[in-house]
Amino acid sequence: MTVLGVLRRSGPALIGGAVVGVWLACALFAPLLAPYDPLKSYSPLISPGGLSPDGMRFWLGTDLLGRDILSRLIHGARTVVVWAGLATLSAYVVGLAAGLLAGFYRGWVDTVLSFVANTVLSFPVLVLYIVIIVSIGASAANIVIAVTFASAPAIFRIVRALTIDLRSRDFVAAAITQGESDWRIMLVEILPNASGPLVVDVCLRLGYTAITIGVLGFLGLGLPPPTPDWGGMINDGRAMAIAFPHLVVFPCIAISSLMLGLSLLADGLREIANAGPGGGEG
Amino acid sequence: MEQILSIENLSIALPRGADRGFAVDGVTLQVARGEILCVVGESGSGKSVLASAAMGALAPGLRRTGGRLTFQGQDVTDLPEKAWQKIRGNRIAMIFQEPMAALNPAIPVGGQVAEVLELHGDLDRAGRAARVLALLAATHLPDPPRIAASFPHQLSGGQCQRVVIAMALAMNPALLIADEPTTALDVTTQAQVLRLIGELRDNFGHGILFITHDFGVVAEIADRVAVMRHGRLVEIGPADQVLNRPQDPYTRMLIDAVPDLHRQVQRPSRQAEPALRIEGLAKTYGTLQALKPVSLTLRRGRTVAIVGESGSGKSTLAKTVIRLQSCSAGRVLVDGQDFAALSGRALARARRRIQMIFQDPFGSLNPRRRVGDIVGRAAVLAGMTRAEARARAAELMELVGLKREALDRRPGQFSGGQRQRIGIARALAMSPEIVIADESVSALDVSVQKQVLALIDDLQQRLGLTVMFITHDLRVAAQIADYIAVMRQGEVVEFGEAEALLAAPRHDYTRALLDAAPGRHWSPPRLAREA
Numbered sequence: 001m002t003v004l005g006v007l008r009r010s011g012p013a014l015i016g017g018a019v020v021g022v023w024l025a026c027a028l029f030a031p032l033l034a035p036y037d038p039l040k041s042y043s044p045l046i047s048p049g050g051l052s053p054d055g056m057r058f059w060l061g062t063d064l065l066g067r068d069i070l071s072r073l074i075h076g077a078r079t080v081v082v083w084a085g086l087a088t089l090s091a092y093v094v095g096l097a098a099g100l101l102a103g104f105y106r107g108w109v110d111t112v113l114s115f116v117a118n119t120v121l122s123f124p125v126l127v128l129y130i131v132i133i134v135s136i137g138a139s140a141a142n143i144v145i146a147v148t149f150a151s152a153p154a155i156f157r158i159v160r161a162l163t164i165d166l167r168s169r170d171f172v173a174a175a176i177t178q179g180e181s182d183w184r185i186m187l188v189e190i191l192p193n194a195s196g197p198l199v200v201d202v203c204l205r206l207g208y209t210a211i212t213i214g215v216l217g218f219l220g221l222g223l224p225p226p227t228p229d230w231g232g233m234i235n236d237g238r239a240m241a242i243a244f245p246h247l248v249v250f251p252c253i254a255i256s257s258l259m260l261g262l263s264l265l266a267d268g269l270r271e272i273a274n275a276g277p278g279g280g281e282g
Numbered sequence: 283m284e285q286i287l288s289i290e291n292l293s294i295a296l297p298r299g300a301d302r303g304f305a306v307d308g309v310t311l312q313v314a315r316g317e318i319l320c321v322v323g324e325s326g327s328g329k330s331v332l333a334s335a336a337m338g339a340l341a342p343g344l345r346r347t348g349g350r351l352t353f354q355g356q357d358v359t360d361l362p363e364k365a366w367q368k369i370r371g372n373r374i375a376m377i378f379q380e381p382m383a384a385l386n387p388a389i390p391v392g393g394q395v396a397e398v399l400e401l402h403g404d405l406d407r408a409g410r411a412a413r414v415l416a417l418l419a420a421t422h423l424p425d426p427p428r429i430a431a432s433f434p435h436q437l438s439g440g441q442c443q444r445v446v447i448a449m450a451l452a453m454n455p456a457l458l459i460a461d462e463p464t465t466a467l468d469v470t471t472q473a474q475v476l477r478l479i480g481e482l483r484d485n486f487g488h489g490i491l492f493i494t495h496d497f498g499v500v501a502e503i504a505d506r507v508a509v510m511r512h513g514r515l516v517e518i519g520p521a522d523q524v525l526n527r528p529q530d531p532y533t534r535m536l537i538d539a540v541p542d543l544h545r546q547v548q549r550p551s552r553q554a555e556p557a558l559r560i561e562g563l564a565k566t567y568g569t570l571q572a573l574k575p576v577s578l579t580l581r582r583g584r585t586v587a588i589v590g591e592s593g594s595g596k597s598t599l600a601k602t603v604i605r606l607q608s609c610s611a612g613r614v615l616v617d618g619q620d621f622a623a624l625s626g627r628a629l630a631r632a633r634r635r636i637q638m639i640f641q642d643p644f645g646s647l648n649p650r651r652r653v654g655d656i657v658g659r660a661a662v663l664a665g666m667t668r669a670e671a672r673a674r675a676a677e678l679m680e681l682v683g684l685k686r687e688a689l690d691r692r693p694g695q696f697s698g699g700q701r702q703r704i705g706i707a708r709a710l711a712m713s714p715e716i717v718i719a720d721e722s723v724s725a726l727d728v729s730v731q732k733q734v735l736a737l738i739d740d741l742q743q744r745l746g747l748t749v750m751f752i753t754h755d756l757r758v759a760a761q762i763a764d765y766i767a768v769m770r771q772g773e774v775v776e777f778g779e780a781e782a783l784l785a786a787p788r789h790d791y792t793r794a795l796l797d798a799a800p801g802r803h804w805s806p807p808r809l810a811r812e813a
Contacts, residue, residue: 169645169646170640170642170645170646171645171647171648173606173638173640174646174647174705174708176605176606177604177606177633177636177637177638178634178637178659178663179629179630179631179633179634179663180659180663188651189648192648192650192651193648193649193650
């Protein structure tokens with residue numbers, strides 16, 4: 001089924017897809033869409049829609065250092081999309097591999113991997129992030145490592161459960177009796193049939209990771225300044241939020257809307273997956 | 283004779299977009315007091331919808347578009363749901379296919395029978411308890427007080443079905459509707475339940491509407507038979523007439539497809555060298571001995587049927603031989619090589635010699651892959667190049683009676699019988715010497731089953747395959763096997779040439795199995811060709 005076909009069949013997926021699409025476009029075409037340079041200082045603390053002394057209009061206002069909030073949000077989308085995407089991807093590579101191995105072989109492989117996963121999952125996620133980032137330092141690459149470490153166990157558990165189920169199907173038995181190699185059975189016979197629930201999970205997890213990056217930015221553990229970062233923007237504006245709410249309101253809306261969009265998209269995809277079991281047919 | 287249920291010209295429309303307009307199309311039939319009317323048909327014939335209409339419980343989306351329904355002289359066609367609730371479980375009762383699913387797992391079964399009495403009757407607590415015990419005794423359950431206090435999971439499938447029947451009998455209904463009540467049961471249990479249902483008719487005079495797909499069951503129990511196809515009633519009449527002198531061409535085709543338990547065909551000489559020797563093969567799970575040491579020889583180009591009830595170890599035997607699971611002891615010799623002892627690349631290479639045809643045509647093909655990839659991949663693994671494999675797949679499609687175009691489609695676009703053909707093509711793609719068929723026709727309708735059995739038989743003759751055919755159905759075994767091995771509790775209790783074993787079984791258990799085979803005294807007349 002094509003992406004468009006999916007969107008047409010579900011209202012929530014359509015709305016969610018549109019919101020996510022807008023942010024994706026922002027990330028892709030940030031330099032073209034942003035009205036100003038996100039790093040350049042114009043005039044501090046202009047209210048939304050206000051004019052600077054030299055007559056430039058700032059639709060969402062400017063921050064403490066006089067930078068255009070709209071431009072920073074648009075460029076910030078790039079940060080979120082790139083790093084949330086990479087971090088989720090990396091977590092998925094680890095979680096998929098471990099989940100397939102544990103679910104396929106069971107036995108001691110499963111015991112060891114499940115033990116590790118459960119141990120990691122027993123820590124509060126936020127504490128885990130802070131410990132990791134504080135100990136290895138705040139940088140984009142380290143955010144990817146932290147997210148992988150914290151998210152992969154959850155992905156592992158989903159993939160493992162799906163694999164255990166699919167492993168018992170007759171088409172897997174048929175592949176075994178043909179002498180097919182184990183890795184090919186995992187990748188060709190099992191993984192494609194697990195993709196339905198995983199696609200839903202990818203959407204949700206992208207949202208969580210976007211929030212995580214925001215939270216880390218807010219805690220000052222995100223990307224080093226002056227990179228535009230939604231969480232960092234909220235943190236920067238926090239002290240003045242009563243007097244100048246636009247400093248925090250717009251970045252908050254940005255994070256919430258992306259999260260909402262991804263959740264709606266996930267809901268829609270789930271709806272469609274449930275409506276047609278074995279979605280690969282036809 | 284007093285008519286209990288009368289259905290006149292009943293039509294029930296399917297929702298828009300279904301493959302046909304009507305689930306039930308102008309059906310007229312009556313059920314009289316003290317008679318069993320069997321409604322028989324293949325899947326999708328509308329027989330279950332008819333049953334649900336007869337108890338005023340159509341599934342959502344279905345709609346009655348015409349006809350009348352009369353129950354004990356009362357027109358119930360347009361009865362409101364409230365009034366139906368007073369009739370259902372009280373004067374019309376239902377027996378379901380899956381007894382385990384019909385019972386609440388969290389309540390002792392006695393309580394569940396009592397609930398029916400509480401809902402519809404006016405007995406006090408003590409009266410209900412006494413009646414529950416009487417009902418359980420009437421269905422021949424041993425030690426009724428103990429059974430009444432048991433939860434469903436503590437009872438066997440047959441006992442659960444008896445409890446369901448006791449619930450159905452609670453209010454002494456005029457009409458019993460039984461929808462495939464024995465399909466989920468083993469053959470010996472099925473025989474007991476069928477006998478019980480026959481007794482109910484004789485002793486209490488219930489009218490019974492019995493839905494089934496199994497002509498053996500029909501021959502065993504029916505007074506009259508109604509045959510349905512695509513929602514239409516194609517033939518109705520006394521059992522003897524419909525079973526032995528069917529008039530309608532479809533009925534004739536169906537009956538002709540039923541395998542005969544008493545096979546007359548003599549097979550050519552059976553002397554052949556061994557293709558597969560199983561020696562002392564055993565499998566234990568913890569303390570459970572699923573397979574006690576089994577020894578069996580399969581001769582080249584011959585078919586051995588392994589028959590037995592659930593839990594007899596016949597599937598375990600198949601899976602252990604083909605190395606889907608490891609064995610605890612024993613050898614599996616193919617041309618003197620111990621298949622059970624191989625590992626790694628040697629095992630992968632040897633696997634092509636033994637292939638399997640699976641039971642469930644819907645679960646045995648990866649829904650995401652194209653048929654050409656599924657069949658072609660098997661050929662590649664057997665050592666062909668991609669181009670050769672492609673040609674081989676096309677050749678195999680024709681061999682199993684499908685079109686070449688099938689290669690470009692996915693399994694979802696095929697019917698059950700067609701998928702089973704694809705499964706056979708996949709097994710053959712590796713040019714195996716031995717094929718293990720694990721209940722390969724059990725999920726198929728009888729007419730499709732006949733075609734698939736004929737295909738396996740034909741391929742065996744042409745390719746000289748050695749076949750190990752696992753089945754619970756003695757009729758199928760009689761149809762296809764040169765030899766039969768009877769399994770029980772992980773052991774082969776009897777092994778012999780098919781005709782001899784069926785005609786004169788030596789072991790008590792084989793005899794019990796044969797006695798339990800529904801409709802064993804009925805030989806389907808061979809008549810389709812004349813039609």
